[in-house]
Amino acid sequence: MENIHKTSARQLTIIGIMSAFLCISGPFSIPIGIVPISLTNLAIYLTIYIIGKKEGTISYLIYLLIGVVGLPVFAGFSGGFTKLAGPTGGYLIGFAFMAFISGIFIDKFPNKIFMCFLGMLIGTIVTYTLGTIWLAYVVHLPFNKALTIGVLPFIPGDLAKMIIASLAGPQIRKRIKSAGLY
Template sequence: MENTKKINIHHLTLIGVMAAVTCILGPLSLPIGIVPISLTNLVIYFSVYVLGQKRGTLSYIVYLLIGLIGLPVFSGFSGGFTKLFGPTGGYLIGFIFMAFISGIFIDKFSNKIYMCFLGMIIGTIVAYILGTAWLAYQANLTFNATLAIGVLPFIAGDLAKMVIAALVGPQIKKRLISAGLY
């Protein structure tokens, strides 16, 4: 019984650590327009690799809640409900689905890098769809105009983040396991 509690405490700690890492790296962004380039999705990919689907998604939700109460953890050191209801709020919500979908593939096919990569791509597409739809509504833009500012500039960088996560994420998890922290 104690071992189960210890594992749960370790998992809770890792969820908190990954949420904290997201809080540290999430605000770092490069403003290129309405939608900035940030490291949030890279940390989400790492979280899912390290924690698995459920705990990785939970880690992002903890980060989201921290930002929603007003702490400046979102891109550009912003926070609060206004960010969620602003032009990039759809991406913030979309990242929940990105973590969940990516995690399904990463958990099920952890030894097949191409399947993990496919899961990250599908999850990111879902985040793009939700973010683009909300951005189009908020900014009163056409679908094509929204794609041009909310998706196309991010594809190459997001693919690079997926590659980094696919190469480094499993190594981080292995080291945590070998250190007895997972």
């Protein structure tokens, strides 16, 4: 007989808590054009550090679903399917890949800041790529123009968020585990 892994009530609770954390963090943004600066990626990085790749990615997907059904959890307190179909939809989808890719590195190398940072960087590049392709398609821009609008202004801030997550994430994870919360 096959051993089937079941999700415990504790795991479901922490997934729900981290989804709520994403819902609280995601709407805070600074509009700078079509694509706003938001805290979503920082919240995702920290979520992955705290609960790992699998549960962290599930938390993000729940957040995405909550936003798609219309609750105002996306940047600028917006929500609905139109956000997914709109200019920033590729970034919203890309964040799921960012969570998963970052999680691979963070789970495999939890005490190696450089490797965790590298995972976040690769995940962010995938998000940038998907987001830029979608932005170019929806707004009818050449790829390089979409890159100028949707990526270049965000690189310094996103690098800072990765550094913050690389430094704070392991400390938060350690404290949560030592408290027996996860």
